[in-house]
Each structure stands twice: as C-alpha cells, then as structure tokens.
Amino acid sequence: MANVAVCVLGSLGYDRAAQGAAGAGRALAESLGGELHVLVIGPAGDEAIAALATVADRVVIGSNEALRDYQPEQALQAAEQLHAAGGGDYVAVLLSNDTYSQEIAPRLAHRLGGSSMADAAAIRMDGDHLLAQRTAYGGKAISIYRLKKQPAVVWLRARGFEPAPEQASPGDVTTVDLALDPPRIRITGREVAAQEGVRLEDAQVIVSGGRGLGGPEPFQELKKLADAIGAEQGASRAACDAGWVPPNWQVGQTGKKVAPELYIAIAISGASQHLLGMGDSKVVAAINTDADAPIFKHCSFGIVEDYKQVVPLLTDKLQAMTG
C-alpha cells in the first residue's frame, strides 16, 4: 500500500492549517493511488472529528488524558504509536506548521527511520522519493530536497495548500488507547499572548509597517487604515526589534509566515527575510518612497510616495467605499 498520513494535534482542531495539510496529503495519496489517513494526537472536538472524517479514508484518534494539554515528549510518543496503529507503512507523514508540529517532526522522522524536512511549500513523489520544495538562504533561493528514506516526515507551510476536498463517503473513525511515559520535560505554565482579532497566520488582510515609519506612533495611523478594511496589523523585523510594536507582530523568516488574500506593506523595503514571511500572500500592495525598493518586485500594485501623505487619504477613501 502507498498510503499517506497527516498528523494533527487534537487540541488545535481542524483549523485552516490542518485543512491545508490534509489537502496536501490527499493530493499526494491520489498521485500514489493510496489512502489518506489522519492521525489525531489527543482528544479533539466532535465537530473537528466529523470534519476530518469527511476528507480522510481513515481517522485514528490517540486517546490518553495526558494529551489534553500538549507535552512534547508525550505527543511524540503518541505520534509514534498512532503511526503503528494506522498501519505503519506510510510513504509520507505530513504535519502542519504550528510550533508543536514543528518540534515533533524531526524526532518522529528519526523514530520511524525516515527522512525529515521542514517548511515545505510544495511536495510531490519522484519514484520512491518525496521531493520537497522550500526556501533557502533566507529566501534568496528556492531549493528542492530529495528525501531518501520513507516515511518522509514533513511539516508544511500548511495554509498555502488548498483544503482537502470532501469525499463521497466519510472515512472510518477509530480510537486507540495509548500508553505514555511521564515526560522528563514538563510544560508547567502558559502565558497566552493577548490576541485582538484573529491570529496573523489566519488573517485575510494584513497591514504591515516597517523601518521607514521611524517610530511607534505611525502604527496608530496604520491601525485606522487596518480598521477601515477589517485587516490585522503586522510589522517587519526592524520595527519589532526597535520595540515599536510587540514581537508577535513580526512577519518574516524568524517571525510569522502569513498567507492572506491581501498584504499591504507600508514603509517596508522588502529584505529577503521579510519576503519569506509574506511570500504566500495572494495579492501584495506596497507603499514606499523608494521606487527601487525590492518590495516593488514582489507586489501586484503599489505607490511610490511617502506613507505620511498616502495613508490618511487612503483610509478616508476606503472608509467611503466600504461605507
């Protein structure tokens, strides 16, 4: 059999990232003529399980009370046991790009004797090998890796993949009880960041500001623009490092990888590490004084003008248009 597994954390539910991972898994399974299985680490809501069953040929839920709150050692052990419970002969095991999946992936690959890869934007089979495409050198290059061992355990830039299509009939859902060892590293506290609106990764429209703003105050002006079009706010590394806005606003190689329908880059020159974070945006618009700024090579439309002149006027016009 040439089946594909997608591994999801029950606590995260069937969010857009999991939908994208399942979509990538379905496409790969179809190319192999195999099945798509979803391995669920820990308890998940009924709605999420029902949604997973509509897109998968088989759903295997790993049950153990200890999995209600994520602990890396136990989630890893659960993934390993679920892999065996699902059949254990997967060509690929795909994960999405939340922090937890990212840290599990290489260790799971090692335990399964497979190959690991991170942040894949595209995957396909070439004979027995999975090819994974991703950026290299901080976004200056694209590289395609040949994963030599099976299973290929890959975490994906999941929101960049189309959601999995519903199947004619729902897949089987089974629950297996897992035996887990007590963890030697235990997460004891969580300080969940105050989140206004939706997560940046899930935002449909993002208004981002960069070094060219020169300080924290202009972000208030950008907020008015963002509010006028229902956008979330982001920033470049320079703006975050300067302390103008919180670190969790950062879009880029070491920040968030976003995939909105529209990304508006204001006073952002477009360093490759920033482009890497916004690269999955469907449409990019730029406002910058420098016509030679790299951002203008990565946007669909823009204006060469000082943001101070543009943003208030633009906000007024958009408010009038959206009523």
Place this chain on the structure above:
Amino acid sequence: MKVLVCLKQILDPDVPARDFQIDSAAKAARRGGANLVTNIFCENAVETALQFREAAGGDVKITALCYGESSAEDCLRKAMAMTVDEACLVERDGNTNPDAEAVGRVLAAAIQRLEQDGGPFDAVLVGRESGDWGVGQTGGLLAEELGRPALGFVESLQPGNGSVTLRRQTDVGIEVAEAEPPFLVTITNNEDNVPRIPKTRDVMMSYRKPLQKLSLADLELDSEEIRTGSSIFEVDEIFIPADEVECELAEGDTLDERVDQLARRIHEVVASIG
C-alpha cells in the same frame, strides 16, 4: 553543572540579494566575497548559556562544539572570547550538503566522546535553525541520537531546584517548562539573549583556552553517507527565484488621483473576500 553549545559557521546571511549567486555544480550558494560568520541563533545560544551560568552563580562549565571546516575555529575562538570555557572542532571536509541527520550523528558522537570523562552535559543548546539552509532539523535529530528529551524555541534557562526552568516562544504565547537534566533545547532569539561583544582581554585569553580537534575517523564515523552528508536528504535542485510579479504603480497627475487608484485596487480585493 555542564552545558554544551553547538555552533555552525555559515555564509554571512546579510549578503544583499543582488550579490547572491548559486554554484550549480555544488548545489549551494557561491561564497563570492561574503564573510563566514557564526549562525545568529547559535550565538544567541552561547549568550543564553552564559546568562544561565551567571544566574547559577558561576559554577557552570560551558563547552562549545562545532562540526565544520578549519575556518570554523574562528567561531569557537569567538565563543571562548565571549567567555565559553573550552571548545571542540570536528573537522568537516569540503562538502556543503545540509543533511541534518548526518550532522546530528557527528555531533552526538562528539558529545558522547566529550562525556566519557565527566558524565553527561546537563543541557545541550542548539540554534533553532541556520541562516543558510534554514531547515531547522538538527536539534530534534540530535536529541533522538542522544536519547534525551527536548524542547524547541527556548529563549532562556534558569537554575531551579534540581531541575532547570525553561521559557520558550510558541505561536500562542510564552510557555514555561521544567526539565530534568540531561536534556536538549533549541534556542531562538529575544531581546535578552543578544550576543555580547567580547572584551579585548577576553579575546586575548581565548587563545589560551583549550580547543580540541577531532576527525570523523576519531569518532569512527568515516562513512560515505556521513562524509558527503547524504543520509536522509540531498539537494536536488537550487535556484534563484525570478522576480515574476509585475508591479502596477499608481499613476495620475495629482496625489489624490494616485491614492484614489490605489484605494480602488485595495477595495476590489477586499470586496472579493466577502
């Protein structure tokens, strides 16, 4: 306590895109005029280890380990100038392949060799990813090679009561964890672990500190797949992406006309989302 920090030497990632070129035969970046530097997250890891030693009242020995070419001695000297106690270089011969499992196996063998005398390192620190290939798999694979628990994206270590308290960044906020040594962490950056600038005196002292050199043969790892770095994956292709997008710049005689055009385009996209 004993702490080990893994370092990687890379091409300076701040080379501007216009100077960046690919060596198609080697399937890697061409060095050109770029400097070789220590990967930033590895320097954050050194700084995090130094701050852990300071918080613990000084009784922590820090070792830096690198698998790299002879030029990587510079990274280890700099770490010692930042006041790391000792260093070890496992010499890598020429290949630039990013295969993270081969690297993990070399680092694991070197760590086990260094542990023969004084027992396990309480903590092994690895940068979360490198500024060249950026695959970010070495820490996790090394943890498995060593059979130790691990936590990713850690920004600080604090001495606790028989354990170590870790703070780490996740996409939903900060998490705090308790770790029983020995363990491994991958280190990310925050405003508090910016690498310190070595003092002149410490730079001079760094040349008096011990730097051990090992070969793959010393570690009994002299196999083809380790030497060439092709154990679990290889680079099949690498290219510089074309600037495909044609940017349509707002036109018009007045600022108002130009902004109006921009507003219409933005409104079009926003309205299509519904």
